[in-house]
Amino acid sequence: MPTQRISMQKLCEVCRLRFQAHLSLRQISNSTQVSLGAIQKIVATVTQQGLDWPAIQALDDTHLSALIYPKPAESNLSTQKELPDWPEVHHEVKPKGMTLQSFLFV
Numbered sequence: 001m002p003t004q005r006i007s008m009q010k011l012c013e014v015c016r017l018r019f020q021a022h023l024s025l026r027q028i029s030n031s032t033q034v035s036l037g038a039i040q041k042i043v044a045t046v047t048q049q050g051l052d053w054p055a056i057q058a059l060d061d062t063h064l065s066a067l068i069y070p071k072p073a074e075s076n077l078s079t080q081k082e083l084p085d086w087p088e089v090h091h092e093v094k095p096k097g098m099t100l101q102s103f104l105f106v
Contacts, residue, residue: 005069006034008061011042018043019053042068 006014010032017028018039025043029036045068046056056064093099 006038008065010034011064011068012056014039014042015046015056016053019046019056 013032014028014034017023017031018025023031025036025039028034028039032039049067051067059067
């Protein structure tokens with residue numbers, strides 16, 4: 001289950017406190033009640049993007065959200081798993097002494 005995103009107001013406040021006020025991560029965590037790990041991820045992402053406080057301030061909420069929380073890449077794998085051939089499984093476990101567990105791990 002994915003974690004809940006922090007509000008845009010707190011996200012902007014974290015960026016302001018880090019890049020304008022130059023507070024430590026722990027001070028920002030105590031001030032905003034956001035976890036230290038979340039603050040580290042935000043600061044690392046913003047630094048990786050090469051943004052500073054004036055650039056962050058110029059962005060609107062949707063662009064800033066897209067930079068901090070990018071959409072995951074779509075995978076080619078199907079989300080549904082292939083079901084086993086149940087008649088074959090039933091036939092394989094029918095002999096005496098054969099269990100489903102012994103069938104799966106043979």
